[in-house]
Amino acid sequence: xxxxxxxxxxxxxxxxxxxxxxxxxxxxxxxxxxxxxxxxxxxxxxxxxxxxxxxxxxxxxxxxxxxxxxxxxxxxxxxxxxxxxxxxxxxxxxxxxxxxxxxxxxxxxxxxxxxxxxxxxxxxxxxxxxxxxxxxxxxxxxxxxxxxxxxxxxxxxxxxxxxxxxxxxxxxxxxxxxxxxxxxxxxxxxxxxxxxxxxxxxxxxxxxxxxxxxxxxxxxxxxxxxxxxxxxxxxxxxxxxxxxxxxxxxxxxxxxx
Amino acid sequence: xxxxxxxxxxxxxxxxxxxxxxxxxxxxxxxxxxxxxxxxxxxxxxxxxxxxxxxxxxxxxxxxxxxxxxxxxxxxxxxxxxxxxxxxxxxxxxxxxxxxxxxxxxxxxxxxxxxxxxxxxxxxxxxxxxxxxxxxxxxxxxxxxxxxxxxxxxxxxxxxxxxxxxxxxxxxxxxxxxxxxxxxxxxxxxxxxxxxxxxxxxxxxxxxxxxxxxxxxxxxxxxxxxxxxxxxxxxxxxxxxxxxxxxxxxxxxxxxxxxxxxxxxxxxxx
Numbered sequence: 283x284x285x286x287x288x289x290x291x292x293x294x295x296x297x298x299x300x301x302x303x304x305x306x307x308x309x310x311x312x313x314x315x316x317x318x319x320x321x322x323x324x325x326x327x328x329x330x331x332x333x334x335x336x337x338x339x340x341x342x343x344x345x346x347x348x349x350x351x352x353x354x355x356x357x358x359x360x361x362x363x364x365x366x367x368x369x370x371x372x373x374x375x376x377x378x379x380x381x382x383x384x385x386x387x388x389x390x391x392x393x394x395x396x397x398x399x400x401x402x403x404x405x406x407x408x409x410x411x412x413x414x415x416x417x418x419x420x421x422x423x424x425x426x427x428x429x430x431x432x433x434x435x436x437x438x439x440x441x442x443x444x445x446x447x448x449x450x451x452x453x454x455x456x457x458x459x460x461x462x463x464x465x466x467x468x469x470x471x472x473x474x475x476x477x478x479x480x481x482x483x484x485x486x487x488x489x490x491x492x493x494x495x496x497x498x499x500x501x502x503x504x505x506x507x508x509x510x511x512x513x514x515x516x517x518x519x520x521x522x523x524x525x526x527x528x529x530x531x532x533x534x535x536x537x538x539x
Numbered sequence: 540x541x542x543x544x545x546x547x548x549x550x551x552x553x554x555x556x557x558x559x560x561x562x563x564x565x566x567x568x569x570x571x572x573x574x575x576x577x578x579x580x581x582x583x584x585x586x587x588x589x590x591x592x593x594x595x596x597x598x599x600x601x602x603x604x605x606x607x608x609x610x611x612x613x614x615x616x617x618x619x620x621x622x623x624x625x626x627x628x629x630x631x632x633x634x635x636x637x638x639x640x641x642x643x644x645x646x647x648x649x650x651x652x653x654x655x656x657x658x659x660x661x662x663x664x665x666x667x668x669x670x671x672x673x674x675x676x677x678x679x680x681x682x683x684x685x686x687x688x689x690x691x692x693x694x695x696x697x698x699x700x701x702x703x704x705x706x707x708x709x710x711x712x713x714x715x716x717x718x719x720x721x722x723x724x725x726x727x728x729x730x731x732x733x734x735x736x737x738x739x740x741x742x743x744x745x746x747x748x749x750x751x752x753x754x755x756x757x758x759x760x761x762x763x764x765x766x767x768x769x770x771x772x773x774x775x776x777x778x779x780x781x782x783x784x785x786x787x788x789x790x791x792x793x794x795x796x797x798x799x800x801x802x803x804x805x806x807x808x809x
Contacts, residue, residue: 431619444788506784513624 286353287379289372291363291396292386293413294450294498295468297406299327301386302360303334311337315359317350319343320367324420324494326452327362330464333479350379365498366418369399410470411449412500419504420496423455423511425488427521430457432514439510441467441474446502453495458516458524460485462493483532485525487518541566544659544736544752546573546695547600548590550580550633551740551790554749555589557768558739565753565764571652573695573736574600574661576645577637579629579786580740581776587641599648600661601668601696606633607646625783632782651687657754658689662696671733673701681705684731691732693752700737700750700763706730734761740773746793 288305290298306314316338318327325342332340341349341359353359363372376383385400388409397403433455441448451467460483466475484491497507516524543562548555562570572595577583590597617623637645650667652659663669664686671683671694680703684692708728715721737750744750747770753762774787 429620432621435619435621439785439788442792444785510621510785513621514619516620 286355286357287350287359287361287376287381289361289363289376289381289383290386291369291383291399292365292406293388293391293394293396293409294365294411294415295407295409295471296386296388297409298362298386299330301384301404301406302362303331305360306331306335306338309358311335312339313356313358315339315341315349315353315357316362317341317359318362318364319372320364322420323422324496325492326454326464326494326496329454329492330477330479333462333464333481334477336480350375353379369395407468407471409468411468411498415449415498416500417446417502417504418496418498419502419507420494421508421511422492422494423453424492424494425490426456426493426511426515427488427524428455428457428511428514429516430459433457436510436514437465437467437474440497440507445497445507445510446499448497448499448502450498451496454479454493455495456484456489456491456493458521459483459528460525462489462491483528485529487521487525540568540756542654542657542754542756543567543570544573544693544734544754545570545595545739546661546736546751547575547698547738547741548572548580548586549575549578549602549738549740550583550586551749551773552580552582552585552589553770553773554740554766554768555586558749558751558764558766559589559593561764561766562751562753567753569654570595571654571659571693572597573659573693574598574648574667575602575695575738576600577606577633577641578602579782579790580773581780581782582773583633583636584638584641586740587637587644591644596652596659597648598652598659598661599645599650599667602630602633603645603648604667605630606637607642625785628783629786632780636780653687653689656690657693658684658687658691659693660687661694663694664692667696670697671735672697673699673703673735677705677708678710680733681708681710681728681731684733685728690730691734691754693734693736693754695736695738697735698738698741698743699735700744700752701733701735702761702763703733703735704730705732732761737763741790742793744793747791748793 290302292298316331328340383401384404385396386404386406389405449469453465456462462479462481464477464479576586617626661667663671663683710726712724713721734752736752739749742750748765748767750765770791774791777787778784
């Protein structure tokens with residue numbers, strides 16, 4: 283693709299981020315930039331991209347427009363337009379810059395606003411998520427350390443409808459052993475993805491790095507979701523206890539090696 | 540003679556009523572109850588009163604013990620922090636709701652019951668809190684049955700019914716004698732069985748139906764019974780009584796917590 287800005291849009295759970303990741307693997311990471319506008323204080327996709335593709339430059343909210351205008355000849359910028367944004371909201375920027383528009387759509391989808399908007403249609407995942415769910419709930423969890431078994435139980439309940447009809451859920455969570463995980467759920471897709479992020483273990487108290495959750499759906503009991511997540515979190519003393527255990531295990535492993 | 544064995548009613552009066560009717564239909568001559576009359580469910584007093592009124596021989600479950608003595612579980616009782624917090628909420632609610640005479644009744648329940656070659660316990664012969672999961676190590680399982688001197692050990696606590704036969708068991712031990720010599724000995728264990736009655740009021744087998752067991756003493760036949768009941772009534776009562784709504788959601792799906800433990804076969808050494 284010769285254009286230096288590639289705008290990627292599509293409905294909930296169709297695979298926009300996945301498509302961009304596939305393209306990241308085809309090019310030198312240092313020549314690529316990623317920008318996901320409208321994520322406010324819960325930049326899950328940007329954090330995921332930064333961890334998985336450390337060479338890629340991640341643009342933060344606020345530094346986007348100027349940077350997009352000054353893309354160098356060797357750089358390519360991927361702009362992921364979330365389902366919740368109006369396609370027209372970035373129109374002024376996209377029309378002023380050399381831009382290719384890609385719509386990632388589930389198989390069989392026809393005559394949508396994305397067809398009119400896109401230069402190219404790519405077939406994505408067979409998401410059965412609703413096109414226009416009424417609720418989007420986000421919450422930063424930075425500093426929280428979650429008990430893995432509790433998180434598993436919560437995620438099962440969340441994705442099976444205990445807190446409302448969830449169409450899409452994703453999150454980044456810090457766990458007791460210092461590792462961070464990316465959770466990803468799309469209604470209708472059988473596979474629930476859980477990925478350990480390529481980040482160093484955090485073993486110095488409460489993590490000073492982003493974690494958070496985003497849930498999209500209908501009739502969401504947001505306060506129950508928030509409370510349950512809070513109940514999955516460890517107190518300072520427990521965090522210190524587990525982190526010390528991990529440190530001891532890692533130290534004994536290093537000695538043995 | 541037919542013996543019905545029920546367990547883990549957990550304050551679910553709707554389920555208990557339907558199971559008792561089913562037992563009646565099955566023409567059972569006697570009923571044993573393996574405890575956990577209370578906890579999680581909305582009708583602890585009604586359940587205790589029913590069991591008392593029918594004079595059903597009952598052993599004490601872990602929830603019954605905790606309501607009498609305060610929370611006394613070791614960490615293996617809860618598979619996660621979330622389950623523990625929810626369990627404590629249920630404990631506090633039940634502790635405030637149970638009538639004094641109900642608490643007294645729970646306090647005097649025995650830890651085990653015997654009927655000829657049958658033994659009845661809540662978790663295991665060693666502890667009400669110990670899970671005898673179906674996949675627990677065969678040696679451990681055999682030890683638990685042999686410890687009772689019975690041929691069939693009836694237990695509950697896991698909320699998932701099963702029958703496990705322990706046959707062709709070979710035990711080999713090495714004795715180190717005081718003269719420093721050693722002696723190998725072998726034993727052939729006789730047929731023993733562990734029968735888990737599942738749960739009347741809080742099943743974990745993936746459906747909301749209550750489960751219990753019928754044992755026919757004359758034919759030596761064990762039948763796992765699964766009984767439908769109006770679980771939505773119980774779910775509504777859970778919410779109306781101010782218990783966490785997630786209990787109702789899980790009850791309606793036959794879900795509970797133990798199967799998600801990191802190590803559900805963990806043997807409690809408390």
